[in-house]
Amino acid sequence: MARPAYEKPTLVRNTIGLMNKAGRRADLDEESSLDGIPVTKLCAEFGSPLFVFSERRLRAKIQEAKDALARRHPKATLCWSYKTNYLDAICAVHHQEGSLAEVVSGMEYEKARRLGVPGDRIVFNGPAKTRTELERAVQERAIVHADHMEEICLLERIAAERGERPTVGLRVSLDAGVHPRWDRFGFNLESGQALQAARRIARGGRLNLGGLHTHIGTFITEPAAYGRSAATLAAFAGAVEKDTGARPTHLDLGGGYASTNTLGSQYHSGALAPTFAEYAEAIGSALVDAGDGTTPLLPLLVEAGRTLVDDCGTLLATVLSVKRLGDGRRAIVIDAGVNLLFTAWWYRLNVVPARNTGGFIEETVVYGPLCMNIDCIRESVALPDLKPGDRLSISPVGAYCVTQSMQFIHLRPACVMIDPRGRAHVIRRAEVLEDLTGPERLPEYLRLEGMREPGAVRRPAETGPARRD
Amino acid sequence: MSRTDFDPSALRALAISETGFVFDPRTGHSYSVNGTGLAVLSGLREGLDLPGIARRLYEQFEVEDATVEEDVALFAQRMRDFGLGVRPGTAG
Ligand SMILES: Cc1ncc(COP(=O)(O)O)c(C=O)c1O
Numbered sequence: 001m002a003r004p005a006y007e008k009p010t011l012v013r014n015t016i017g018l019m020n021k022a023g024r025r026a027d028l029d030e031e032s033s034l035d036g037i038p039v040t041k042l043c044a045e046f047g048s049p050l051f052v053f054s055e056r057r058l059r060a061k062i063q064e065a066k067d068a069l070a071r072r073h074p075k076a077t078l079c080w081s082y083k084t085n086y087l088d089a090i091c092a093v094h095h096q097e098g099s100l101a102e103v104v105s106g107m108e109y110e111k112a113r114r115l116g117v118p119g120d121r122i123v124f125n126g127p128a129k130t131r132t133e134l135e136r137a138v139q140e141r142a143i144v145h146a147d148h149m150e151e152i153c154l155l156e157r158i159a160a161e162r163g164e165r166p167t168v169g170l171r172v173s174l175d176a177g178v179h180p181r182w183d184r185f186g187f188n189l190e191s192g193q194a195l196q197a198a199r200r201i202a203r204g205g206r207l208n209l210g211g212l213h214t215h216i217g218t219f220i221t222e223p224a225a226y227g228r229s230a231a232t233l234a235a236f237a238g239a240v241e242k243d244t245g246a247r248p249t250h251l252d253l254g255g256g257y258a259s260t261n262t263l264g265s266q267y268h269s270g271a272l273a274p275t276f277a278e279y280a281e282a283i284g285s286a287l288v289d290a291g292d293g294t295t296p297l298l299p300l301l302v303e304a305g306r307t308l309v310d311d312c313g314t315l316l317a318t319v320l321s322v323k324r325l326g327d328g329r330r331a332i333v334i335d336a337g338v339n340l341l342f343t344a345w346w347y348r349l350n351v352v353p354a355r356n357t358g359g360f361i362e363e364t365v366v367y368g369p370l371c372m373n374i375d376c377i378r379e380s381v382a383l384p385d386l387k388p389g390d391r392l393s394i395s396p397v398g399a400y401c402v403t404q405s406m407q408f409i410h411l412r413p414a415c416v417m418i419d420p421r422g423r424a425h426v427i428r429r430a431e432v433l434e435d436l437t438g439p440e441r442l443p444e445y446l447r448l449e450g451m452r453e454p455g456a457v458r459r460p461a462e463t464g465p466a467r468r469d
Numbered sequence: 470m471s472r473t474d475f476d477p478s479a480l481r482a483l484a485i486s487e488t489g490f491v492f493d494p495r496t497g498h499s500y501s502v503n504g505t506g507l508a509v510l511s512g513l514r515e516g517l518d519l520p521g522i523a524r525r526l527y528e529q530f531e532v533e534d535a536t537v538e539e540d541v542a543l544f545a546q547r548m549r550d551f552g553l554g555v556r557p558g559t560a561g
Contacts (some may be wrong), residue, residue, distance in 0.1 A: 006530035006537070009505040009544040011491075013498055013551055328547050360489075360503035385503070387534075 008322075009024035009386045010330075032354050035418040039316055039391050042416070047430055048318040048335035048391065050414035051402060051415040051454045055093060058312040058398075059420070061276075062097040065304055066261045068277040072284025079123050081255050082108040084305035084399045085313075089417050089427035094308075095121075095334060100143075102255075102303045106133040123252065123301065125213065126210030127185055134158055138166045145169045145213040145252065145305070147186055152197060156206040167249065170197050172236065176216045176229035181333040185215065186234055189236055195243065202244035209246040212237055215303065219263060223274050227282035229253060237298060243275025252301035253283060259310030261347040261396050270347075276307055306399035313398025315340060316354070319390045320369065332386055337368015337375040340412065341397060342404040344377045350395050351381045359385030370409055402428075407436060472518040476556040483554065490522045491496070493553060500553065505530060509544050513554060519545060 010123055020286055042050060052458030062078065069076035079102035080094035086108060091101065092115060101112035104126030112122050119140020127147045129137070129340050134151070135158050137144050146152050146168050155168050172194045187194040194212075202209045216229045226272040233251050241247045257279050260272035287297055317336040325331050351366055364383040377394070386392075405412055411431035416424045473551055484492040491500040503508065505526055512522035523538045548554050 003529060003531045004504060006526065006532040007503055007505055008536075008540045009509045009526075010503045011544055011547045011551070011553070012501045013507050296560060324543055324547075328550055360501075360506075 006409045007359050010385065017335045032356075034314055034316075034393070036422040037418060037424055038386065039393060042424065043316055043318065043391055044227035044424065045415050046416055046424070047315055049334075049340060049413045050316045051397070051413065051428075052314045052316060052424075053087075053090065053398060053415065053417040054312045054314075055392075055417050056420045058090070058093050058309060059097060061308045061312065062094060062099065065276045065280070065302075065308060068098070068275075068280035069284075069302060072280050073287065073300050074297060076302060078302045078308075079252075079301050080308075081305035082112065082283075083403055084255075085309050086111055087400055087402060087415060087427055089425070090309060091115055100301070103436055106130060107420040109133060109137070110400060115138075120442070121443040123213075123303070124214075126301075131158070135162075136153075137235065138162065138164065141166075143167075143169065145171045145186075145211065146197070147171050149197060149200070152200055152204075152207070156204060159206040165206065165208055167208040167210040167250075168193060168201055169249070170201070171212055171213045171215075172233065172397055174214055174216070174229060174232050174236075176214075176225045176232065178217045178220055178222075178225050180217070182215065182217050186213070189232065194236065194241065198240045198246075198248075199244055202240075202246040209240070209244065209248060211250035211252055211298075211301070212240070212248045213252035213254060213301075216256060218256045219258050219261075219306070220256045221258045221273055223278040223282040223288075226253060226257075226279050230249070230283045230286040231290050234287055234298075238290075250301055251287075252303065254427070255303040255305040255307075257304050257307035259306045259350070259396055259399060261306075261310055261343070264346055264348055266348075279307075292464055310395075310396040310399035312399065314393050314395040315397045315401065317389050317392050317394060319386045319392065322386055325365065328382075330362050330383075331367060332364055332383070333369060334377070334392060336371050336413075337370040337377065337393065337410075338372060339368070339375075339406045339408045341368070341377055341394065341401055341411060342406075343400050348381075349377065349397065350393075351378055351383065352393050352395075353384060353386060354393055357384045357386060357390065407431065411436065472516060472521075473513060473547075475513050475548070475554045477514075477516070479556060480510075480554045483510070485510060491553075495508075495557060496552065498551070498553075500551070509541055510554075513545075538557060 028051060035050050066078060077100060077102040080091060081102045083104055092240055100121045100123055101117045103109045103112055103121040119142045123143045124137050125145050131154060134155060146400055173183040173186045173187050174189040187197045201207045214229055214233055230253055237248045258273040260270045260273050289299055315336055317334045319332050319334055321333045323331050361382050361384050363380045365379060365453055366377040366381060368377055414426055416426040416432040418424050435459045482494055489502045491502055508529060509522050512525055512556055519541050523541045543544050
């Protein structure tokens with residue numbers, strides 16, 4: 001008879017509430033393949049760690065959001081928030097599905113243009129637009145939302161120089177009952193600054209009034225908050241029209257819709273997050289209620305980011321070592337750290353073994369490879385006994401992880417996308433050392449000629465007289 | 470005579486199920502152990518020393534890497550930390 005496989009002997013003290021977390025659990029989720037491709041095959045072919053995106057899931061998410069909006073608003077358009085994930089392939093999928101680009105910097109603007117997005121399909125937000133960037137945006141008829149009064153003045157000067165009358169919208173901060181309240185971006189509504197700015201644009205004689213934009217915060221799990229912001233923004237649009245005679249061209253309700261990730265502070269699993277339909281319902285009914293029943297609703301833009309892409313991304317990683325900490329807890333070190341998983345600092349990411357080891361499940365600390373104390377992916381997650389070389393899948397990591405990843409100590413890994421037919425495509429190759437050293441310049445006098453041959457390090461005596469001090 | 474620093478009567482007092490549930494009636498604490506952990510506990514109860522227990526694990530299980538001695542020592546240390554199987558009053 002075959003002997004059972006050896007596992008390190010494990011002893012866990014049961015505590016109330018954790019009873020079911022130690023021992024053998026039959027209900028452990030496994031994710032041994034992604035869109036039909038075994039995790040082991042993906043890692044063998046493309047390396048580890050590895051970001052894997054599901055095109056099928058991404059298209060389904062976008063379609064679901066579009067349908068949800070279309071059922072509740074006659075003229076709603078999704079805008080892809082580039083900062084969430086601006087890999088070309090991800091952006092291209094969004095644009096193929098009809099989304100505009102929403103950018104917050106000149107670099108993102110350029111990236112969208114380079115991909116083939118026309119200027120008039122780019123929403124240009126952000127608190128730090130330069131003169132050159134604004135000149136280009138005006139020339140290419142981008143949808144600009146001004147962040148502060150100096151920007152409006154700058155746009156007036158650009159308009160005068162060009163002899164044009166560009167359309168300029170406003171970013172508005174408002175009280176939607178969300179904490180913390182985001183009021184550092186745009187013009188505040190309650191204090192009257194937003195109305196002042198709208199008057200300046202509408203009556204200044206150089207610009208046309210564009211749309212009104214607001215972004216109330218991030219990872220907001222309460223759809224009603226969007227109902228309140230939609231109602232407030234719509235009422236403000238009415239007030240602006242009454243005051244200035246100019247009707248805003250659109251309302252833009254920004255992003256911040258929750259993904260199925262779980263915040264560190266959340267008690268319930270993020271899988272219970274509202275669906276996009278619930279957000280769309282709150283927005284749609286608030287806008288209908290705010291209308292007079294006869295005037296057509298203003299076109300609506302929505303800048304959903306994480307809710308669309310987070311669940312479409314998984315990071316595959318490999319166990320490097322297994323150890324016991326001084327206090328007896330089990331810990332594993334894996335080849336992916338907070339350099340790739342920035343969001344691990346505020347989410348409890350799912351960490352799941354790629355194969356069912358059948359081993360003894362125990363609360364385990366998951367560390368990255370960075371040689372820094374802050375490099376912890378999970379303080380505690382129920383994992384079976386693992387061995388070096390075992391693969392793990394970490395999810396959801398589709399939002400912000402790639403764009404905020406750092407080249408720190410380790411080169412960044414490849415990203416692949418699995419198409420709806422189950423074929424994997426490299427959408428960003430793994431970095432090589434030249435990607436890091438390419439932009440560097442070593443001043444001539446710092447060249448280490450003497451270190452070329454082993455043992456040829458020059459001693460101070462050979463380089464000059466010894467200092468006496 | 471025990472050939473380890475564990476206390477035979479404390480070890481005998483433990484209620485150990487085949488599924489790896491361990492109850493210590495002296496403290497009221499319960500523990501979960503895996504298959505190899507069970508083997509270590511029964512080895513201790515039989516009075517084996519730690520190297521003897523490691524040898525038994527090599528025989529009973531399909532071992533790929535050779536860290537069994539260290540693993541057994543760590544397990545024993547965890548028992549001491551929890552005050553499991555040690556003389557009353559010496560519980561950690
Ligand atoms: C202006 C704007 N729109 C949209 C987004 C996307 O946010 P999220 O990914 O939370 O939906 C952000 C993110 O901060 C933003 O600043």
